[in-house]
Amino acid sequence: MTLRPDSAPSPASAPDAGTGAEGRPAATAQAATGVRVPDLADLADLPALPGAAPDAGGEDGGQARDRGVWRRGWRAAAGERVAFVVRRPGLVVAVGWLLAVVAAGAAPRLFSSRDPLGVDPAIKLHGPSGAHPLGTDALGRDLYTRLVHGTGISLLSALTATAVGLLAGSVLGLLAGFLRGAADLLIMRIVDMLLSIPALLLSLALIAALGPGTRNAALAVGVTSIATCARIMRSEVLRIRESRYVDAARSSGARWPRVLLRHVLPNALGPVWALAALEFAGAILAVSALSFLGYGVQPPTPEWGSLVSEGRDSLRVAWWLTTFPGLAVAATVVAANRLSRAFDGERSIQR
Amino acid sequence: MNTRAHRSRTALAAATVTAALLLAACGGSGDGASGGGTGAKGGGKARQGGTLTIALQSPAQSANPRAFTDTAAVYVNRQIFDSLVDQDPATGKILPWLAKSWEVNATATQFTFHLRAGVTFSDGTPLTAQVVKANFDDILANKAKLNPGIVPAVQALTGAKATDAQTVTLTFAKPHASFLVEAARVGLSIEAPATLALPWDKRVDKVIGSGPFVLDSFAPGQISLHKRTGYAWAADSLHHTGAAYLDKVVFKVVPESSVRTGSLQSGQVNAISDVPAADIQSVRDGGQQVISTPNPGLVWGLVPIESRNPLNDANVRKALNLAINRPEVRDAVLTKDFAVATSVLAHTTPGYVDLGSSLAYDPAQAGQLLDAAGWTRTGDGVRQKDGKKLTLVAAWFRDSSSNQKALELIKAQLAKSGVDLQLLEQTGLQILDGLKKEKYDFFWTNATSADGDVLRSSFSSAPPNYYRVQDQPLQPLLEQQLATGDPAARNKLLAQAQQRVVAQADYLPVFEQTTVLAAAGKVHGLSLGAGAGLAPLAGVWLS
Numbered sequence: 077m078t079l080r081p082d083s084a085p086s087p088a089s090a091p092d093a094g095t096g097a098e099g100r101p102a103a104t105a106q107a108a109t110g111v112r113v114p115d116l117a118d119l120a121d122l123p124a125l126p127g128a129a130p131d132a133g134g135e136d137g138g139q140a141r142d143r144g145v146w147r148r149g150w151r152a153a154a155g156e157r158v159a160f161v162v163r164r165p166g167l168v169v170a171v172g173w174l175l176a177v178v179a180a181g182a183a184p185r186l187f188s189s190r191d192p193l194g195v196d197p198a199i200k201l202h203g204p205s206g207a208h209p210l211g212t213d214a215l216g217r218d219l220y221t222r223l224v225h226g227t228g229i230s231l232l233s234a235l236t237a238t239a240v241g242l243l244a245g246s247v248l249g250l251l252a253g254f255l256r257g258a259a260d261l262l263i264m265r266i267v268d269m270l271l272s273i274p275a276l277l278l279s280l281a282l283i284a285a286l287g288p289g290t291r292n293a294a295l296a297v298g299v300t301s302i303a304t305c306a307r308i309m310r311s312e313v314l315r316i317r318e319s320r321y322v323d324a325a326r327s328s329g330a331r332w333p334r335v336l337l338r339h340v341l342p343n344a345l346g347p348v349w350a351l352a353a354l355e356f357a358g359a360i361l362a363v364s365a366l367s368f369l370g371y372g373v374q375p376p377t378p379e380w381g382s383l384v385s386e387g388r389d390s391l392r393v394a395w396w397l398t399t400f401p402g403l404a405v406a407a408t409v410v411a412a413n414r415l416s417r418a419f420d421g422e423r424s425i426q427r
Numbered sequence: 428m429n430t431r432a433h434r435s436r437t438a439l440a441a442a443t444v445t446a447a448l449l450l451a452a453c454g455g456s457g458d459g460a461s462g463g464g465t466g467a468k469g470g471g472k473a474r475q476g477g478t479l480t481i482a483l484q485s486p487a488q489s490a491n492p493r494a495f496t497d498t499a500a501v502y503v504n505r506q507i508f509d510s511l512v513d514q515d516p517a518t519g520k521i522l523p524w525l526a527k528s529w530e531v532n533a534t535a536t537q538f539t540f541h542l543r544a545g546v547t548f549s550d551g552t553p554l555t556a557q558v559v560k561a562n563f564d565d566i567l568a569n570k571a572k573l574n575p576g577i578v579p580a581v582q583a584l585t586g587a588k589a590t591d592a593q594t595v596t597l598t599f600a601k602p603h604a605s606f607l608v609e610a611a612r613v614g615l616s617i618e619a620p621a622t623l624a625l626p627w628d629k630r631v632d633k634v635i636g637s638g639p640f641v642l643d644s645f646a647p648g649q650i651s652l653h654k655r656t657g658y659a660w661a662a663d664s665l666h667h668t669g670a671a672y673l674d675k676v677v678f679k680v681v682p683e684s685s686v687r688t689g690s691l692q693s694g695q696v697n698a699i700s701d702v703p704a705a706d707i708q709s710v711r712d713g714g715q716q717v718i719s720t721p722n723p724g725l726v727w728g729l730v731p732i733e734s735r736n737p738l739n740d741a742n743v744r745k746a747l748n749l750a751i752n753r754p755e756v757r758d759a760v761l762t763k764d765f766a767v768a769t770s771v772l773a774h775t776t777p778g779y780v781d782l783g784s785s786l787a788y789d790p791a792q793a794g795q796l797l798d799a800a801g802w803t804r805t806g807d808g809v810r811q812k813d814g815k816k817l818t819l820v821a822a823w824f825r826d827s828s829s830n831q832k833a834l835e836l837i838k839a840q841l842a843k844s845g846v847d848l849q850l851l852e853q854t855g856l857q858i859l860d861g862l863k864k865e866k867y868d869f870f871w872t873n874a875t876s877a878d879g880d881v882l883r884s885s886f887s888s889a890p891p892n893y894y895r896v897q898d899q900p901l902q903p904l905l906e907q908q909l910a911t912g913d914p915a916a917r918n919k920l921l922a923q924a925q926q927r928v929v930a931q932a933d934y935l936p937v938f939e940q941t942t943v944l945a946a947a948g949k950v951h952g953l954s955l956g957a958g959a960g961l962a963p964l965a966g967v968w969l970s
Contacts (some may be wrong), residue, residue, distance in 0.1 A: 195839040197759035214705070214832050215759060215839070288852070370825065374850050376835040389828045390705045391685045 117133035165247025167418050177408055181231040184224045192217065201394045211396040213386065217376075223401055226378035230363060230405075233294040233372070233379075236238035237359040240298025242352050245305020250344070252306065254336055264310065270303035279362060279368075288371040290379070294300050297362040301355045308351050312344035319343075353416030357409045364405045380405050474490040478675040479950065481961075482687050484701040486680045491630040492613045493566065496576040498700060501613050502961040503650050503678055508616035508636035511540050511559070512607055512661035514877055514957035516720065517775040521607045524662045525554060525617060525637070529761060535604040535912040542593045546660050548619035549641045556589035556619055562588035563597060565623045566615070572627050573614075576705035579884060580609035602910035604917055605880040612877070612958060626708035639671045639965035650678040657967065660943040665965030666954070676964055684828060691945055697969070698946040698953060699960075703828045704761045710945045718944040719764040722959040723776035725885055726768040727833070728936040729821060729869040734895035737800070737817070738868055744932035746796035750844040751837055752788040757938050760832040764943060768936035771882065771928045777914075778879030778921030782929045784934065793844050799828040801834070802845070821869035821913035822861055825852060833937065834871060870894070873940050877958045879921040880909060886924075886933055894933075901927045 162170055180187050196216035204211045210219040252263040270278070282296035316322060317340055325335050360380075366372055367381030375382065380401050387397025487499035492508055494500075513524040526540035546554035566573065566581055583601040584717040590596055599606070609615055619635035632645035636823070639661065640652035658670040679696060681687040684703045691699045692713050702710060702717065711717055731738040731747075738744055753767045766774060769783035797803075802810040802817050810817040823830055831850075838848040848869075853861060861867055870893075874881050883905040888896045901924060906919040928934050949970045956962040 193839065195759075195836055197755055197836070200759055211649070215836055232715065370852060374852060375831050376838065376850070389703050392688065392706060392709050 117273075125375060139282055156276050164418075166414055170414035173407055173411045174415065177227055177231060177404075177411075180224050181228040183237055184228060187224045188218070190218045190220040190221040192222045194218075201390065203394070204396055210400045211394065213397055214394075219383070219396060219400060222378035222383060223380070223404055226380050226383055226401070227404075229290055229377070230367075230380040232361065233297070233363040233367075234356055234359040235298035236291070236294035237363060238301065238352055238356045239300030240295060240354055241305050241359075242348065244298075245302040246309045246345075246348060248302065249306040249309025250313055250336070250341065253310040253333075254317065254340065260310075263306070267303045267306045270279055270300070271307075274366060275300040275358075279366060280371075283371045290367075290373050293363055293366045293372050294359075297359050300362070301358065304355070305348065305351060308347055309344060311407050313340055314345055316340050316343050335382065338366065347420065350416050350420030353412055357412035357416065360405060360408050360412065468809045473672050473951070473966075473968040475672050475968070476674050476970060477672075478677060479673050479698065479964065479967060479969065480677045480679060480696040482644070482679045482681040482690050482696040482699045484680075484682060484684065485677065487645075487650055488647070489631045490634045490642055490645050490650075491627070492616050492618075492634075493569070493573050493577055494627075494630070496574045496614055498960070499678070499680075501958075502700065503652075504613045504616070504958070505638070505961055505966055506640040506652055506676060507634060507638045508613060508618065509546075509638050509660065509662075510612065510616045511610045513664055514608060514611040514959055515664045516955065516957040516962070517664075519723070519775070519877070519957065521611065522663050524611075525559075529607070531607070531910055531912055535602040535606070535910065536599045537596060538599075538606055538610075539590075539594065539596045542595070543660055544593065545698075546637055548621075548635050548637045549655050550619055550621055550635050552619055552621065554617065554637060555592050556595040557592075559595045559617060560587040560589045561620060561623055562617050565618075569627050577612075577614040580606065580612075580615060586609055602912070604909055604912055608878040613960065639963050640676055643675075647678050647969075652676045652678075652889065656806060661963065661965050665963060665966050669965075671965040672952075672968035673964060688767040689943070691947065696945060696948065697950050697958060700944055701833065702943040702945045703717075704765070704943075707764060707943060707945075709760045714948055716946045716948060716950070717764070718946060718953055718955060719941050720955040720959050721766055721773050721775045722873075722875040722940040722942055723773050723878075723957070724881045724940070725771060725872070725874040725934075726773050726936045726939045727830075727871070727873040728768060728771075728934050729837070730885075730894045730934055731869055731932070732862070732865055732867060732895055733891075733897055733933070734865055735868050737812070738819070739897075741801055741931055742796050742800045743802070744935070746793040746800070746844070747841065748786070748932045748935050749789045749793035749796070750841050750846065751935060752840050753786065753938060755840070756833050756836050759831050759836055760804065761938060761941075765941045766939040768938055770925050771934050772879060772921075772925060772934055773939040776877070776879055776881070778908075778918040778925075780922035780925050782925060785929050785946055790844050797845065804845040806843065809842075809847045816847060817845065818849060819868040820849045820851050820866075821871055822851045822858055822867040823871035824858055827940075830933070837937065863891075865895065866966070869935075875940060875959060879918075879924075882921065882924050882928070884908060886928055896933055898927065898931055898933060901931070901933070 083359075097320075196212075198216060199208075199212050200214055200216040202208060202212045202216075207281070208218050208220065210223065213219055213222070248263050248267065252260040278300050279296040282299060283292055286292040286296065319426075321337055322335060324337050363372070364379075364381030364384070367379045368385045370385065372382055373379045377385075378420060383401035384398050384405070387394065387401070390397055440834065446481060467624055481502070483499045483502065485497065485499050487503045488495040488497070489500060490503040490504060492500070509525050511524060511526045512529065513522040514599065523543070525543055525546060528541045530539045531537070534560045540559070542556060542559065548554065550643070554557070557891075563581075564587060567584060567586070570578065570581070583599045585598050585600050588596045588598070597606070599957065617637065619637070622630055622633070622635045625633065629795050632642070634642060637660070639655055639658045640656050643651040643653050653675050654671045654673060656670055659668065661667050662734070676792060681690055681696075684701065684706065687699045688702065688706045688710060690696045692715065707717055711860070730755070731744050733739055757765055757767045767783075768786065769781050769912045770779055772779045772802050774781070799815075803812070804810040821834065823834055825831065834850050838850060841848045853966055858870065862870060874885060886894065886896050886898070886901060888898065888902050902926040904920050904927065908917050908924065911917040929936075940959075942955055944953065944955065944961070946953050951968050951970060952966040953964070954962045
């Protein structure tokens with residue numbers, strides 16, 4: 077950093093300070109390092125600009141283009157956005173599917189008026205038809221209705237799991253990266269330990285200790301994603317705390333907790349969000365796996381994994397019982413993966 | 428589930444519990460071409476030689492017949508060991524085997540067996556009264572290590588005495604009329620002196636018996652046996668004399684049921700165990716044979732834990748009994764190979780009495796009984812009494828693929844009568860603990876036993892009394908039947924006990940457990956024994 081540590085310029089005097097007697101304009105410094113350092117004017121009202129404070133990854137081009145979009149006005153921007161969407165039909169389908177899944181989870185009755193527990197042995201194991209689009213199960217229950225009603229539990233479990241992993245992982249990573257030293261060492265060794273155990277095995281061990289149930293299944297899955305979140309968060313924090321604007325904020329008198337929360341955390345969250353979408357996809361799969369093994373809801377309450385498991389016995393006579401719930405899980409996982417790439421990948425395309 | 432296992436106070440390892448739970452096949456004194464046999468005689472002249480490969484659901488834990496009594500162990504050990512007596516699977520009658528005759532005293536405390544001459548173990552040692560005595564001495568010495576399913580059979584045994592070279596007398600401290608049936612089971616089969624000389628823990632894979640096959644190699648995933656030459660003492664009910672036709676028998680483990688069915692249909696194995704109800708029809712359609720036999724003993728059903736409110740009210744229990752539509756459960760979840768329960772005991776159990784008329788589906792009367800008991804409802808909702816909902820928790824264990832579907836259907840049936848049945852899946856150990864602490868209202872169970880004494884082990888109000896049965900008139904019936912040596916008089920007592928259990932709804936029976944094997948068309952003579960275990964394979968041949 078080339079800024080003088082003792083300079084805490086006032087907004088009015090800042091520009092002058094930048095082109096002062098030292099003869100090294102801020103702009104020159106930028107060009108030399110290839111890093112866009114905010115103007116000192118920006119630095120002065122830093123608290124208002126955490127989002128604008130860029131990463132130190134040479135993204136000035138992207139930033140400039142972004143601004144360009146806005147400068148060209150609303151109409152041009154909308155056109156660009158439409159083009160963006162049209163170029164990515166996969167993303168549209170993925171987001172559409174996820175929205176449908178969320179809607180089904182929130183209000184299953186909108187999607188099916190039948191009773192997910194209503195048995196009717198007279199129509200057991202009927203294949204897909206007009207009356208039962210996905211067929212019926214061994215007790216004559218409508219599979220489509222059960223799938224729709226199972227969405228809420230599967231989704232909530234996966235979201236809880238992701239939230240647990242994200243929250244605990246972020247806090248651990250933030251502390252490790254920021255405190256460094258012994259704390260970092262301790263936290264990261266614990267994280268290493270977590271990483272050394274295969275995720276599903278760890279989930280199973282936890283659920284054996286906690287006992288079955290959707291909440292415990294979600295917790296058990298969430299714990300396994302703590303380690304990855306903590307690592308990503310730590311590496312982001314380590315990178316950002318070396319940034320000039322963090323130094324600048326420090327030198328302008330901000331205390332560490334404030335710097336941490338206002339400058340480091342918001343900038344470190346980007347990659348973590350992308351990871352969250354990815355972890356959510358993994359969580360859907362892991363939660364379904366646990367409920368497939370019988371550690372989720374108690375029957376007859378439907379859940380995606382348990383629906384697959386229930387159909388397993390009839391695999392030879394009723395393919396639809398395992399196929400459709402399996403497809404629902406697979407589609408959601410793929411869609412969440414696509415979304416994760418959009419969070420992360422679309423940015424890297426701009427780079 | 429085997430209630431005897433629950434009654435044992437031993438701290439059970441999970442594996443042992445599972446084994447005991449699967450006692451479904453226990454007993455298999457079996458032999459005899461039962462009704463479920465695979466056309467033993469019609470298939471032309473028996474052919475010598477060949478290897479029979481059988482795929483089992485779970486691995487056999489040990490070739491020690493007294494250590495485990497789960498399906499796999501019973502199937503394997505029945506081929507290696509012979510028992511003192513044999514039970515006819517069709518009639519339940521006790522037939523000679525290693526003992527050519529026997530006497531029981533009037534109080535059923537003394538059993539004298541006269542051994543068949545010329546029997547030898549596979550290492551050449553002859554069978555004598557001394558060897559039989561040594562077997563029972565060994566059982567008493569290792570009582571703590573016996574499988575919990577075997578313990579009740581020898582609980583009151585005081586000792587064995589060899590009166591001459593071919594005669595042995597067993598004495599019990601208390602009347603024990605069910606002993607002959609128990610002696611026909613694999614668990615009390617006779618081991619060679621060389622095996623008894625080994626420490627208990629070493630009897631896993633080096634056992635020697637007098638059976639039609641000899642153990643070649645024992646690994647949990649694969650067990651292989653070879654033919655015993657010179658075998659000439661097959662049990663009468665097997666309708667086969669002399670050594671086995673097969674050269675070898677291989678037991679494999681294929682845990683996933685649909686894969687097991689596939690292995691049979693693709694010809695990778697000759698026979699499979701535990702065919703799931705959903706696959707039975709497709710196996711038949713595919714040209715394979717289905718061999719099934721109803722298991723004797725306690726049928727599948729819900730046991731009310733009678734200390735729990737409101738199940739302490741006999742009228743509530745009776746109402747629930749009337750609200751279960753048994754034929755619907757059988758037709759929806761199972762196949763015609765399974766019988767609807769017509770008593771607490773399966774119809775193949777000695778002493779069974781048909782009480783089908785008392786187990787009819789009558790939701791109207793169920794509703795009246797519940798209304799009278801104060802559990803009223805408005806509309807289609809759950810019944811309530813004093814603001815409390817009629818919600819009952821049923822604990823169950825995933826030991827058969829039909830369990831979950833049957834319970835889900837029963838839940839739906841009870842819901843029609845305004846009863847909210849909550850299903851709670853538990854592991855074997857959780858259930859032991861849950862029963863001790865009275866955590867559940869119901870427990871979904873069955874118990875395979877070739878003797879009506881299973882009524883006593885299930886519904887006795889003597890400790891440990893897991894189901895908290897408090898039925899004063901029932902207890903003397905259960906005690907007396909065990910002390911009655913005369914079969915006719917004993918069956919009368921067992922019939923009264925069944926009537927009492929059904930009348931008081933101490934058990935809500937649903938359907939009979941049925942053991943289902945499937946075999947390729949070229950397998951002849953495969954059959955299930957009296958305890959619904961695999962009968963000795965001496966008469967089996969491949970065309």
